[in-house]
Amino acid sequence: MKADRIRNFAIIAHIDHGKSTLADRLLERTGTLALREMRAQVLDAMDLERERGITIKMHAITMAYRAADGREYELNLIDTPGHVDFSYEVSRSMAAAEGVLLVVDAAQGIEAQTLSNLFLALENDLEIVPVINKIDLPNARPEMVTEELVNLLGVDESEIIHVSAKLGTNIEAVLEAIVARIPPPEGDPDAPLRALIFDSQFDKYRGAVPYIRVVDGRVAPGMQIAFFSNDATYEVTEVGRLRLGMHPAPELRFGEVGYLVASIKRVSDTKVGDTITEARNRAAGPLPGYREVHPMVFAGLYPTDADQYADLRDALEKLKLNDSSLQYEPETSSALGFGFRCGFLGMLHREIVQERLEREFDLDLITTVPNVEYHVYPEHGEMLLIENPSKMPGAGEIERVEEPFVRGRFILPATYIGGVLKLCEERRGKHVKMEYIDAERVEIEYDLPLAEIITDFFDRLKSATRGYASFDYEFREYRASDLVKLDILVNGDPLDALSVILHRDRAYDWGRSLSEKLKQLIPRQMFEVVIQAAIGTRVISREVVRPLRKNVTAKCYGGDITRKRKLLERQKEGKRRMKQVGTVEIPQEAFLAALQIES
Amino acid sequence: MLGIAPRSERLEWTLELNPDDATTDRLARWRDRGVTRISVGAQSFDPVRLAFLGRTHGPDAAIRAVRAASKAGFEEISLDLIFNLEVTGTTPAGRRKAWARDLATAFALPITHLSLYGLTIEPGTAFDSRVRGGATLTAPDAAYAAEYRAACGAARRAGFEHYEVSSFALPGHRSRHNSAYWTGAPYLGLGPAAHSFDGLRRWANVSSLTGWAEALATGGDPRAFVELLTPAQRQLETLYLGLRRSEGVERGHPLLSGRAAEVVDALLHEELVVEQGTRLACTTRGFLVLDGILDRLAEGAEGKGIAPRAARPGMERRDSFDNVLGRR
Numbered sequence: 001m002k003a004d005r006i007r008n009f010a011i012i013a014h015i016d017h018g019k020s021t022l023a024d025r026l027l028e029r030t031g032t033l034a035l036r037e038m039r040a041q042v043l044d045a046m047d048l049e050r051e052r053g054i055t056i057k058m059h060a061i062t063m064a065y066r067a068a069d070g071r072e073y074e075l076n077l078i079d080t081p082g083h084v085d086f087s088y089e090v091s092r093s094m095a096a097a098e099g100v101l102l103v104v105d106a107a108q109g110i111e112a113q114t115l116s117n118l119f120l121a122l123e124n125d126l127e128i129v130p131v132i133n134k135i136d137l138p139n140a141r142p143e144m145v146t147e148e149l150v151n152l153l154g155v156d157e158s159e160i161i162h163v164s165a166k167l168g169t170n171i172e173a174v175l176e177a178i179v180a181r182i183p184p185p186e187g188d189p190d191a192p193l194r195a196l197i198f199d200s201q202f203d204k205y206r207g208a209v210p211y212i213r214v215v216d217g218r219v220a221p222g223m224q225i226a227f228f229s230n231d232a233t234y235e236v237t238e239v240g241r242l243r244l245g246m247h248p249a250p251e252l253r254f255g256e257v258g259y260l261v262a263s264i265k266r267v268s269d270t271k272v273g274d275t276i277t278e279a280r281n282r283a284a285g286p287l288p289g290y291r292e293v294h295p296m297v298f299a300g301l302y303p304t305d306a307d308q309y310a311d312l313r314d315a316l317e318k319l320k321l322n323d324s325s326l327q328y329e330p331e332t333s334s335a336l337g338f339g340f341r342c343g344f345l346g347m348l349h350r351e352i353v354q355e356r357l358e359r360e361f362d363l364d365l366i367t368t369v370p371n372v373e374y375h376v377y378p379e380h381g382e383m384l385l386i387e388n389p390s391k392m393p394g395a396g397e398i399e400r401v402e403e404p405f406v407r408g409r410f411i412l413p414a415t416y417i418g419g420v421l422k423l424c425e426e427r428r429g430k431h432v433k434m435e436y437i438d439a440e441r442v443e444i445e446y447d448l449p450l451a452e453i454i455t456d457f458f459d460r461l462k463s464a465t466r467g468y469a470s471f472d473y474e475f476r477e478y479r480a481s482d483l484v485k486l487d488i489l490v491n492g493d494p495l496d497a498l499s500v501i502l503h504r505d506r507a508y509d510w511g512r513s514l515s516e517k518l519k520q521l522i523p524r525q526m527f528e529v530v531i532q533a534a535i536g537t538r539v540i541s542r543e544v545v546r547p548l549r550k551n552v553t554a555k556c557y558g559g560d561i562t563r564k565r566k567l568l569e570r571q572k573e574g575k576r577r578m579k580q581v582g583t584v585e586i587p588q589e590a591f592l593a594a595l596q597i598e599s
Numbered sequence: 600m601l602g603i604a605p606r607s608e609r610l611e612w613t614l615e616l617n618p619d620d621a622t623t624d625r626l627a628r629w630r631d632r633g634v635t636r637i638s639v640g641a642q643s644f645d646p647v648r649l650a651f652l653g654r655t656h657g658p659d660a661a662i663r664a665v666r667a668a669s670k671a672g673f674e675e676i677s678l679d680l681i682f683n684l685e686v687t688g689t690t691p692a693g694r695r696k697a698w699a700r701d702l703a704t705a706f707a708l709p710i711t712h713l714s715l716y717g718l719t720i721e722p723g724t725a726f727d728s729r730v731r732g733g734a735t736l737t738a739p740d741a742a743y744a745a746e747y748r749a750a751c752g753a754a755r756r757a758g759f760e761h762y763e764v765s766s767f768a769l770p771g772h773r774s775r776h777n778s779a780y781w782t783g784a785p786y787l788g789l790g791p792a793a794h795s796f797d798g799l800r801r802w803a804n805v806s807s808l809t810g811w812a813e814a815l816a817t818g819g820d821p822r823a824f825v826e827l828l829t830p831a832q833r834q835l836e837t838l839y840l841g842l843r844r845s846e847g848v849e850r851g852h853p854l855l856s857g858r859a860a861e862v863v864d865a866l867l868h869e870e871l872v873v874e875q876g877t878r879l880a881c882t883t884r885g886f887l888v889l890d891g892i893l894d895r896l897a898e899g900a901e902g903k904g905i906a907p908r909a910a911r912p913g914m915e916r917r918d919s920f921d922n923v924l925g926r927r
Binding site for chain 1: 714716717719740764765777780781786788792793794795796801803826832835836839840843865869871888891892893894897
């Protein structure tokens with residue numbers, strides 16, 4: 001297909017605004033999928049994605065469309081993950097396109113994620129086609145949403161397409177707008193190959209298969225290719241187009257979207273945003289925008305049953321095949337035994353990984369309190385990256401600690417402004433701006449420490465605004481904060497898995513509620529158990545579990561022997577779920593409780 | 600029974616006596632027929648405590664029973680006492696005094712043996728339903744320990760040996776049949792609900808009288824269960840039964856090696872057990888938390904095959920049978 005007949009586009013929307021339904025309608029209307037192939041929302045393939053109604057892994061699909069001008073066009077829909085955790089991937093998918101459909105719910109209007117995605121699209125210089133979806137809803141208020149979009153984008157009302165993806169209303173208009181308004185790809189067909197990796201899948205037989213957008217030149221089987229981010233070279237064995245499944249093609253030319261097979265062993269070798277070029281005819285430089293994906297949230301993952309350690313290691317290896325953003329390294333906790341410190345892109349990513357480990361690999365896991373990565377500047381020596389609170393040096397050796405801050409964006413009905421401001425202030429937020437986007441709704445921006453968002457922020461926001469606020473954020477920078485490490489000691493032995501780094505003002509409450517909770521959960525032992533919360537050597541909270549004095553003093557005659565032995569055997573079974581710290585036995589519930597501390 | 604039992608001075612034949620049933624005549628007759636030992640279920644000598652326990656006998660009945668037995672010529676007389684009672688309306692000081700009086704009364708009597716029980720609430724009993732209804736019937740933990748220690752002290756002063764966690768005896772007057780249970784000797788129980796052990800298997804008869812009688816009449820098996828002990832189960836038994844006794848267990852016991860050896864070191868350090876030559880035995884402190892000690896030891900012995908193996912009547916496993924035989 002000639003480049004002027006190609007249109008590469010993405011769809012962006014706030015969650016539940018109907019992105020996937022609209023994609024389904026486009027596929028159906030262009031005859032890309034026969035009716036029997038249609039499942040609702042075919043692009044969201046993974047079970048978890050379908051359940052949660054969000055897209056985690058991106059996919060792409062090619063459609064053929066005969067437009068009103070009588071010509072045949074090739075439309076490449078590049079799907080984007082719909083969550084802040086994956087914003088880098090979203091931006092790389094957008095970089096593979098020339099335009100986006102910006103979908104807004106006719107009842108909800110613009111939401112925080114709409115704006116985040118829009119800003120990413122603008123950064124990538126994309127043509128924006130605004131679409132108001134769900135106009136069939138009884139509470140739809142398309143005029144209001146139209147006004148919001150006109151204000152936001154500075155477009156003419158007539159450029160906004162009103163559709164109902166559910167009913168299939170006005171889908172033609174969307175297809176025509178893609179053809180008419182989104183520019184065809186530009187590129188140099190004769191220049192050395194440059195192709196952008198925007199996704200990659202792992203196939204048992206073919207290895208890592210990158211999904212690419214060819215920007216310059218062409219790629220075909222037999223060609224030696226190289227990646228800019230590393231020095232590896234591979235021979236291409238197959239290229240093709242993505243429809244429902246992979247369809248081999250003789251070549252991929254500039255402007256086209258497809259996949260490439262080159263016996264690449266690991267997905268981590270095909271980094272999203274990286275540039276592929278021809279090994280013997282290298283392009284002068286890579287496409288802009290590539291960066292190493294860096295985890296933002298860390299947590300220790302431990303098997304409940306120590307026997308599952310090897311299974312957990314194997315499971316993580318398998319997940320990593322398909323998810324190069326997942327990082328992990330072995331870690332030993334005196335309390336929880338052998339496990340892994342895992343790095344995630346964000347909280348959703350963490351939940352997904354844990355859920356997949358438990359669901360697909362049948363593992364029973366304990367997760368430590370999630371934390372961010374701290375930049376610790378010691379009095380002497382170089383900056384340390386601390387992603388595990390128990391590795392934090394002593395307070396005396398530290399000059400300052402910096403933590404990641406994000407720019408948080410809220411959109412909400414004005415009635416709830418008070419609740420959101422209060423929450424942000426509590427969470428050490430710095431107010432940036434507040435403005436009305438229409439008569440009833442405001443947009444608020446705050447700079448917040450990421451650490452304050454990864455615990456129960458979303459739940460608190462939801463209850464403060466009865467679910468009417470939308471929230472999104474992007475990483476800003478590292479800033480110095482008055483942070484301390486809080487340790488929990490049991491009879492003087494630190495429970496390393498319960499150490500946390502937090503702001504000094506919050507340490508007292510955290511320490512107190514955690515030690516109180518532990519007091520309830522640690523069973524009485526034969527000796528006194530002292531639970532302390534401490535910052536360095538300063539104890540800020542102390543609880544005592546009184547020793548167990550009482551045992552059954554009773555006869556043990558012939559008839560009691562079996563019963564007592566069975567009791568002992570059963571108790572022993574129960575004990576397996578206890579963890580020994582020093583001389584104290586601590587039930588696993590105690591560790592789980594720490595995760596449920598209300599901050 | 601009185602007619603068929605063999606008579607021998609070397610035999611111990613204990614009769615459990617309800618205090619109300621004791622008359623010198625009866626006791627003399629029993630002694631004449633070969634009974635060598637009388638066990639009196641006194642529980643307490645305090646009318647309030649007896650009423651609390653729902654006992655029908657009066658405060659003096661047990662005293663009279665012990666004196667009658669002694670007068671009838673019995674040398675071996677054992678008494679049961681219960682502590683850990685939280686009698687409504689009693690102050691802590693009142694409770695302490697009542698217990699001290701019970702102990703003083705007991706050791707002033709011509710007894711050679713004392714069995715000591717802490718009141719425990721068993722599920723399904725009348726006490727249990729009262730506790731569920733919000734009543735407090737047992738003393739607080741600190742009082743429990745204090746009363747147990749008071750009993751140990753009183754027994755020691757009276758010259759009694761604390762030879763098992765809940766048993767005290769004058770030298771040479773230990774209960775031989777009870778000791779049999781704790782040392783792994785075989786025993787045969789007759790009648791409904793009776794338990795037996797032949798060195799390899801434990802079994803018990805069904806507990807209902809009619810069920811037991813019917814099984815015997817129709818030639819059926821009157822047993823409620825039979826279990827063939829695995830070597831591991833037998834080891835666990837010898838460990839916990841041994842630690843109940845003042846003799847303790849051999850340090851070389853198979854369940855005291857490996858990780859359990861570290862637990863033993865900790866227990867020694869905590870003075871819950873002491874070394875006596877090649878043996879390891881509980882201190883008084885240790886007896887008070889014996890269940891906890893056993894838990895810790897059993898936990899330490901993990902991986903040594905302590906887990907129970909299914910054994911039901913008629914489903915004995917040949918292989919484990921051989922194991923047992925091979926070990927002995």
